[in-house]
Amino acid sequence: MHYSTYFLIITTVFVLLFATSSSSFINSPSVYAKYTLSYNDAQSTNIYINIEFEINEDIQLHLNGTQTFIMPRSVPSGYALEFYDSYVDNLTAKSSVGSLITVKKDSTSGPRWTLECASNETLSTISYSINLTKHEQGILSGYDASKIRQNRYIGILGYSIFGYLEPMDQVENLPLILIVQSLPEWSIHLTLPPTTNRIPGQQTYGTVSGIAKNYYHLADTQVFMGPSMNVTYIPISYDELYQQKTKSQLSFDQTLIEQNYIQRSLSFYVVVYTEDTDNLDVDMATNLSVQAMKNLLLYYNNxxxxxxxxxxxxxxxxxxxxxxxxxxxxxxxxxxxxxxxSGINKNSTKDQIRIFQYNLAHHIQHAWLPKRLFSKFYYPFIFELTPVIDTIWFNEGFGQYIAMDAMARALPLNESYEYRQYFIKNRFEYKVNLAPLFIKQMPLPYLSMIASSLFSIDVRTTINLNSRGALMAKDMDELIQLKTQKQKSLRDGIIYMLNWSESNSYIIPFTMEQFPKFFMNATNVDVTPILEKWLQ
Ligand SMILES: [Zn+2]
Incomplete structure (x- = not known):
């Protein structure tokens, strides 16, 4: 769905929240649970999580009898296991009258706790703490861990600290509030939409709250706080995008966008925490991020x-x-x-800068694909185990090609050609040959299933999978352009798929039977032979 409709839903939630309770949104039946994350002691490396549940007649979740609390071990797009439950300390549960509920950790090594409510008890709160230093030391993939640097910075990945009550992870419409309480002088940045009419870009201190549509959204959020992070706010409007180009410079697609566009804008933030300011020029990194996002907005027109x-x-x-x-x-x-x-600064070469920006573009690109366009088992997500996914070649390979395509389209024609060739040769074609023969011989869906839990552990699987997916996207793009005399391209098929996903509220996976039909509908070109060639 577009920004305007998404905003409408959020606004509706607030109207419901404040219509039912003028003094506090906690009592609102629209919110199933309120998560509070607290960091109140500058001498400590502990954070505290408190989850308050509300009885909700509309959602068939019960707070009586035996309940199960679960911490994630797998995260969307992580394709690996992380034992986040190992860092949960002092987990307690209380009833609505304040009595302690008996809690037991699962004896079969799952990331579960059983909460035994007595017959007259209703579960009201779950509380626990996490020592972020211990957590970071225990998680060897540094990019999967939340972090604390005392007196300077805290960076939180939602799924690494927020657990859920079964079956919250399977409920689509389950609004949750997140409140973050920090030291009064620390600024806080949330990636969730705010619960109040905050002015976009305004720095917030002490306490901040946001709203999530459901547990997946909460788990997928990030929280940053502390005096040593750098936060830049850049509103990006479509007006601004078009002012950059004169009419004659607009491509056929962009002219179409211009004819149909309604004013839309995005509140864009760049948050940087670096322990090496020499090797990471914050202004450069921010400008490269803004340009990458603008190019992707033009690519997707959504x-x-x-x-x-x-x-x-x-x-x-x-x-x-x-x-x-x-x-x-x-x-x-x-x-x-x-x-x-290994960051970038004024001394970086052209290639270092474009590889750095390409990585930004690739990961921003993922907000569309696979976050809002995906195949089986990506969503609803299984948080306890790594789901086996046979279409990572699409998530990552097409995701790589699209990032390259979006960046190249924004360049003048001669630079655009050189940019494409650089990534096709040095990234996709070169890297596809690096894997040993047994990996090269694996059919792509099978390699994808294997990489579902080994993605960052055995990068031979990842690199081969990504490169084969990107080369499949390249073949399809070239075929579509050839057959349509450049009137259509891969982008038309991808936008068609996204519109289909949007019409299904971005929650329905596509099937491989649908895949070539989407491209046929969008471009009138049959991509089946290319699909069959690469998937075998
Ligand atoms: Zn990726």
Whole structure:
């Protein structure tokens, strides 16, 4: 759905919230649970999470009898297991009258706690703490961990600290409030839409709240706070995008967009925390992010989120067991994890800068694909185990090609050709050959299933999968352009698919039977032979 309709839903939630309770939204039947994340002691590395549940007649979730609380071990697009439950301390549960409820950790090694309410008890709150230093030390993939730097910075990945009550993860419309309480002088940035009419871009301190549509949205959010992060707010309007180009410079597609456009804008934020300011020029990184987002807005002609945050983190490695440098996509943000000392500055070469920006574009691109356009088992997501997904070649390979295509389209014709060739040769064609023979011989859906839990652990699977997917996208793009005398391209098929997904509220997976039909409907070109060639 577009920004305007999404905003309408959020506004409707607020109207319901405040119509039913003028003093506090907590009592509103529209909100199923209120999550409070607190960090109140500058001497501590602990954060505290308190979840208050509301009885909701509309949602068939019960708060009596035996309840199960679960922490994620798998995250959307993570394609790996992380034992976030290992860092949950002092978990307690209370009833609506304040009595303690008996809590037991699952004895079969699942990330579950059983809460035994007595016959007259109703579950009201669950509380626990997480020591962020212990958490970061235990999670060896540095990009999967939340972090604390005392007196400076806290960076939180929602799924690494927020658990849920079964079956909250399976309910689509389950509004949740997140309240973040920090030290009074610390600024806070949330990637969720705010619960109040906050002026976009205004710095917020002490306490901030946001609203999530459901548990998936809450888990996929990020929270940043502290005096050492740099937050830049850049509103991007479509008006501004078109002013950059004169009419004669607009492509056929862009002219069509201009004819049909209604005013839309995006609240865009860049949050940077770096422990090496020499090797990460914040202004440069911010400008590259803004340009990447603008190019993608022009590519997709669709703004399915009201706000978006590019978050960059460059921290000193904890030790040589921890790894860094993999970025991660979310619904309204991306986390760009930069290996220490490998950022960009005024001395960087042209290639270093374009590879850095290409990575930004690729991860911003993911907010459309696969976050809002995906195949089986991506959504609803299984948070306890890594789901087996046979279309990562689409999520990642097409996601790589589209990032390249969107960036290239924004360049003058001769530079555009050179940009495309650079990534096709040095990234897709070169990397597809790096894998050993047994990986190259695996059919793409099978390799995808294997990579579903090994993505960052055995990068041979990842690199081959991504490159084969990107080359499939390239073949389809070339075929469509050839058959239509350049009147259509891969982009038309992708936009057709996104419109289909939007009409299904971005929650229905497409099937492989639908895939070539989408392209046929959008371009009148049969891509089946290319699909069959690459999937075998
Ligand atoms: Zn990716």
């Amino acid at each position: 703004v399915p989120f009201p706000l978006y945050t590019v978050a960059m983190e460059m921290t000193k490695p904890l030790d040589d067991k921890h790894s860094y440098g993999i970025s991660m996509e979310h619904l309204n943000s991306c986390t760009i994890n930069i290996e220490y000392g």
